Amino acid sequence: MLRSKRTEILAASMLMAPFAVTYGVLFIYPTIKMAQLSMTNAPLIGPGKWVGFDNYFRLASDRLFSVAIWNTLYFVILSVIPSTLIGLLVALGVNRLKGWLQSVVLAAFFLPYVLPVSVVFRIWQWMCDKDFGIAQHVIQLFNDGQRLSIFRTIPLFMPAVAVVTIWWLIGFNVLLFIAGLRNISSEIYEAAQLDGAGRWTQFRRITWPLIWPVTVLVFTIQMILQLKIFDQVYLFSQGGRIDTTIVMVQYILKQAFQMNKGGLAAAASMVLFVLIAALSVLQFQLLRARGER
Amino acid sequence: MSAAGATNGSEAAAGPHVELRRVTKRYGAVTAISDLSLTVEKGSFTALLGPSGCGKSTLLRMIAGLEAITAGQCFIDNADVTDVPPAKRRIAMVFQSYALYPHMTVRQNIAFSLSVAGQSRKVQDERALEVARILQLEPYLDRRPAELSGGQRQRVAIGRALVRKPEVFLFDEPLSNLDAKLRVQMRLELAKLHAELGTTMIYVTHDQTEAMTLADKIVVLDKGVISQVGSPLELYNTPANKFVATFIGSPGMNFFAVDIAAMNGRTASVVLPGGRTAEVVITTTAGAGLAELGVRPEHLAVVDPNDPQAAFAGAIAIIEHLGNSTILYVDTPAGQLIVEGEGNLDAKSGQAVGLRLDEGHARLFDETGAAL
Amino acid sequence: MSASVETGADVFASRRAGRLVRLRHLDLVGLVITAATVVGAALWAFPLYWALVTTFKPENEVVRPAVQLWPEHFTFQNYVHVLLETKIGIWYVNSLVTSAAVTVLVIVTAAGAGYAISQLNFPGRRLFWWMILASFMVPIPALTVNHFILINQFGLINTLPGVVLPQLLAPVTVIIYKQFFDSVPKDFREAAMIDGANEFQLLFRIYLPMNWGITTALAIITFIAAWNLFLWPFVAVNSEDRMNITVGITQVHDAFGVQYARDLAVAMVAALPVALVYLIFQRRVTQAIMLSAGIKG
Numbered sequence: 001m002l003r004s005k006r007t008e009i010l011a012a013s014m015l016m017a018p019f020a021v022t023y024g025v026l027f028i029y030p031t032i033k034m035a036q037l038s039m040t041n042a043p044l045i046g047p048g049k050w051v052g053f054d055n056y057f058r059l060a061s062d063r064l065f066s067v068a069i070w071n072t073l074y075f076v077i078l079s080v081i082p083s084t085l086i087g088l089l090v091a092l093g094v095n096r097l098k099g100w101l102q103s104v105v106l107a108a109f110f111l112p113y114v115l116p117v118s119v120v121f122r123i124w125q126w127m128c129d130k131d132f133g134i135a136q137h138v139i140q141l142f143n144d145g146q147r148l149s150i151f152r153t154i155p156l157f158m159p160a161v162a163v164v165t166i167w168w169l170i171g172f173n174v175l176l177f178i179a180g181l182r183n184i185s186s187e188i189y190e191a192a193q194l195d196g197a198g199r200w201t202q203f204r205r206i207t208w209p210l211i212w213p214v215t216v217l218v219f220t221i222q223m224i225l226q227l228k229i230f231d232q233v234y235l236f237s238q239g240g241r242i243d244t245t246i247v248m249v250q251y252i253l254k255q256a257f258q259m260n261k262g263g264l265a266a267a268a269s270m271v272l273f274v275l276i277a278a279l280s281v282l283q284f285q286l287l288r289a290r291g292e293r
Numbered sequence: 294m295s296a297a298g299a300t301n302g303s304e305a306a307a308g309p310h311v312e313l314r315r316v317t318k319r320y321g322a323v324t325a326i327s328d329l330s331l332t333v334e335k336g337s338f339t340a341l342l343g344p345s346g347c348g349k350s351t352l353l354r355m356i357a358g359l360e361a362i363t364a365g366q367c368f369i370d371n372a373d374v375t376d377v378p379p380a381k382r383r384i385a386m387v388f389q390s391y392a393l394y395p396h397m398t399v400r401q402n403i404a405f406s407l408s409v410a411g412q413s414r415k416v417q418d419e420r421a422l423e424v425a426r427i428l429q430l431e432p433y434l435d436r437r438p439a440e441l442s443g444g445q446r447q448r449v450a451i452g453r454a455l456v457r458k459p460e461v462f463l464f465d466e467p468l469s470n471l472d473a474k475l476r477v478q479m480r481l482e483l484a485k486l487h488a489e490l491g492t493t494m495i496y497v498t499h500d501q502t503e504a505m506t507l508a509d510k511i512v513v514l515d516k517g518v519i520s521q522v523g524s525p526l527e528l529y530n531t532p533a534n535k536f537v538a539t540f541i542g543s544p545g546m547n548f549f550a551v552d553i554a555a556m557n558g559r560t561a562s563v564v565l566p567g568g569r570t571a572e573v574v575i576t577t578t579a580g581a582g583l584a585e586l587g588v589r590p591e592h593l594a595v596v597d598p599n600d601p602q603a604a605f606a607g608a609i610a611i612i613e614h615l616g617n618s619t620i621l622y623v624d625t626p627a628g629q630l631i632v633e634g635e636g637n638l639d640a641k642s643g644q645a646v647g648l649r650l651d652e653g654h655a656r657l658f659d660e661t662g663a664a665l
Numbered sequence: 666m667s668a669s670v671e672t673g674a675d676v677f678a679s680r681r682a683g684r685l686v687r688l689r690h691l692d693l694v695g696l697v698i699t700a701a702t703v704v705g706a707a708l709w710a711f712p713l714y715w716a717l718v719t720t721f722k723p724e725n726e727v728v729r730p731a732v733q734l735w736p737e738h739f740t741f742q743n744y745v746h747v748l749l750e751t752k753i754g755i756w757y758v759n760s761l762v763t764s765a766a767v768t769v770l771v772i773v774t775a776a777g778a779g780y781a782i783s784q785l786n787f788p789g790r791r792l793f794w795w796m797i798l799a800s801f802m803v804p805i806p807a808l809t810v811n812h813f814i815l816i817n818q819f820g821l822i823n824t825l826p827g828v829v830l831p832q833l834l835a836p837v838t839v840i841i842y843k844q845f846f847d848s849v850p851k852d853f854r855e856a857a858m859i860d861g862a863n864e865f866q867l868l869f870r871i872y873l874p875m876n877w878g879i880t881t882a883l884a885i886i887t888f889i890a891a892w893n894l895f896l897w898p899f900v901a902v903n904s905e906d907r908m909n910i911t912v913g914i915t916q917v918h919d920a921f922g923v924q925y926a927r928d929l930a931v932a933m934v935a936a937l938p939v940a941l942v943y944l945i946f947q948r949r950v951t952q953a954i955m956l957s958a959g960i961k962g
Contacts, residue, residue, distance in 0.1 A: 004378070011864035012787035018770075019778035020793070022833045027800055030811035037811065044810075045817060093702030096695070101703075107947070108706040111713065114943040114950070115936050116893035116911040122932035123716040126925055132728050134715060167712065175951055176958055199694055221958065228806045231895045235915060249806050253900065256810040265810045273807040280802030359855050380861035392852035396874045406860035409870075457860070 037266035044262040055267035064243060068251035075229055075247060078162035080222045086166065087173025087218060094174065095181045110171030117231040124164045151236045157245050161232050173218045180214030220283040227276055248272050310335035310493045311356060311461055316365030318351055325351055326517040333495055338487050340508035341497045348517040349497045350465055356495065357386050357463050370460060385454030386463040389470065391446050393438040400434040403452045424452045443471050444479055464496040468503060480506060501541050513537050535662035538587050544620060549627035551586045561657065567626030569604050573655050575665045585658045590633035592651035595640065603647030609640055623648060720930040727926050743930035752905055753934055756913035763825055763909055764891040767832045771887050772880060775835055779842025780868045801836045806896055813900055823907055828898050832891055837957050838883055845876050882953035885946050889939050910935045
């Protein structure tokens with residue numbers, strides 16, 4: 001296209017500048033600083049001395065750090081697998097509905113997704129309240145008639161937070177699955193019916209294989225999302241034994257703001273950073289490979 | 294190949310209106326067009342005709358300024374516009390897809406260039422109305438393109454070009470998205486438009502019917518090279534090479550190999566497949582030996598198989614009755630030849646026939662395809 | 666001789682009967698599935714319903730041992746208290762201001778950048794594009810500490826601009842804009858250039874208007890995300906007056922012990938705007954989510 005190179009570059013600069021500036025200042029610079037900081041023993045604010053990989057060694061030997069990693073992974077397993085499967089089931093059910101009923105049902109599953117985490121926290125804190133929560137009626141059935149403080153019972157903490165998280169975020173999965181299901185032509189099912197395939201066979205031989213790419217997509221998106229978990233775990237663990245249920249982002253914040261160990265916090269951030277980045281790349285490749293199928 | 298275009302009663306202007314001088318277009322390692330020169334006269338309707346990939350759209354876009362010219366120059370009205378951006382070239386273009394802004398009304402679409410230039414609403418509305426009147430778009434001024442038919446959309450595209458009062462109108466295969474009947478209708482409208490406005494128009498198409506009916510001058514392109522330039526009848530009656538002869542005219546010209554027996558000044562004696570001889574007019578000298586003879590279907594006539602004047606003996610393979618004419622596919626020693634006959638021709642498939650050849654209208658082509 | 670040979674008609678009749686039975690069987694299962702889905706939806710909606718209903722009960726009703734699905738004495742007193750006695754007004758304003766600012770700034774910068782990368786040729790274009798794609802795979806929460814240090818250096822801790830700034834990082838929005846601008850046929854650009862438009866006119870009069878739906882969807886989803894953000898406002902603000910509503914409601918502590926209905930009422934008020942936005946713009950929201958997931962895929 002014939003046009004002055006100079007005006008084109010000028011226009012491009014003006015259009016890119018705002019984003020480029022924010023990108024540089026808010027992403028490139030802090031990332032570099034983070035890497036740098038992780039190699040020093042600096043406090044949160046202020047300079048420190050260069051200590052090389054010392055912080056990383058400290059992390060490796062810090063029991064709390066391994067607890068944080070384990071808790072994070074545990075939480076991911078607890079929440080991502082069920083939420084993917086439940087999302088698929090719900091989508092299968094919702095997809096069969098039509099008209100206003102479908103809209104209402106979909107809204108019921110999706111509305112929690114747009115709520116802030118603190119609202120979700122309050123709703124479930126109330127439901128599970130030891131003294132007056134409605135969930136206690138169900139709990140008493142399983143617990144010899146005894147009430148239970150769910151979020152103060154350590155073995156129940158993570159599963160309970162996982163349940164809340166699934167309730168909160170299922171709408172996202174349902175949406176993606178519905179889109180995937182709609183892409184499967186109904187003619188395939190009709191042909192299968194004529195061939196005598198029952199419902200279960202249809203699911204096993206048609207739906208499941210064809211929806212697999214979406215299943216993988218949902219799974220990996222949720223996995224990467226939940227590795228960054230903080231909000232719910234923090235809120236539900238207030239007033240309890242925070243360190244037992246600590247997750248990685250919590251650990252980072254604790255080191256930075258409570259222990260004033262800026263360098264150590266940065267090192268922990270780097271570990272999380274690299275872990276998630278690696279998984280994202282893996283996900284990207286995995287999906288591209290599937291796309292070629 | 295330089296094209297000294299045929300003039301056709303246009304006003305005296307100092308030189309051609311649009312000129313491409315020795316232009317080359319390279320895409321990386323690929324050379325699409327090499328050292329091509331082309332002129333367009335003021336007020337003419339010039340068609341760039343050729344199969345897809347021949348470079349006609351590229352040439353049009355180079356004139357428009359949408360493609361950079363790798364080497365060579367482009368002149369509009371004697372001014373060198375090679376490095377001038379499209380908006381300043383006083384040209385307007387109608388795209389194949391029309392490119393009507395879907396979120397604007399017809400009025401806004403037509404007036405867009407004026408609004409971009411900062412003209413007042415009053416001026417925009419006035420000029421848009423003016424143009425809409427010429428194109429009979431008045432009732433549609435407040436509609437969106439999605440609500441219009443194909444023909445109406447095309448008129449809006451033309452209107453958008455018209456409003457800029459350009460010196461040169463460029464058309465990039467504007468009729469190819471229309472159905473057959475609409476195409477005929479719009480062809481007439483374009484011809485009318487040209488007659489009314491008298492603006493120079495350059496028209497790209499792969500459809501030889503469009504070129505033949507609309508253009509004063511046709512530039513036939515083959516793989517980035519000009520094959521021939523001339524008026525429609527010139528190209529039809531005296532094609533310079535086999536490519537032009539095949540491309541122009543429907544159904545296409547018949548070709549078969551012949552032996553040049555003797556040269557007799559302005560004619561040559563050739564031996565036809567099957568043994569008969571014919572005397573054909575030539576314009577350049579030719580040596581004895583192999584050549585190809587081209588004959589248009591309407592210059593072959595079906596006669597009695599025993600007719601002594603028949604050039605070929607053959608049998609009818611397929612008959613197509615078109616009502617006003619009949620197309621026959623006749624198997625002969627020269628291969629299957631297409632013959633065009635009267636509408637009420639009485640013939641049957643399998644019938645043995647003879648074919649008479651109108652020698653005055655047959656053309657010889659040498660091995661390179663150039664006309665003799 | 667009575668050979669027990671089935672006639673053709675018999676075979677068909679029995680097959681038809683079998684298929685009919687199966688058909689009816691299918692319908693039953695289908696009905697069960699539909700019913701299960703509806704019941705599932707009701708159960709899923711229950712926590713929200715229960716919380717909402719509780720806010721309309723007076724506190725003494727709330728702490729009764731029996732389960733009451735509808736208030737005996739319907740009351741607004743909890744909401745009155747919330748609106749008058751807490752800082753919810755300030756939090757609302759903070760949330761509105763910061764969310765609106767984030768939305769506007771993100772849309773403007775992302776549309777500009779998306780357009781430039783999509784349509785213009787400039788040095789470093791491809792490098793920039795790869796960097797944006799890469800940044801998308803990076804977890805923002807991991808940068809929290811360094812964002813804090815940076816915003817502190819600007820002296821913007823505990824201020825609204827400080828809350829807004831790190832949220833301007835939105836590679837997803839740029840990527841979506843770029844993809845949509847890519848899909849605009851080149852003809853429009855060429856026609857507009859012949860008409861004399863410059864790049865800004867192209868962006869604002871052709872490319873953006875042709876993609877209004879996307880802008881709306883992205884704006885809504887950016888707004889909701891900014892409204893709901895917890896981690897960064899939590900870290901960056903420590904005085905109640907500057908909190909956004911998502912953080913603020915976790916700070917509500919009544920001096921006289923736990924007041925369940927009031928705590929819930931505060932939460933409901935906080936949730937109201939985003940819930941309304943979703944219910945009104947349902948289709949845009951779901952569209953935006955699909956888009957952002959599309960890139961991750």
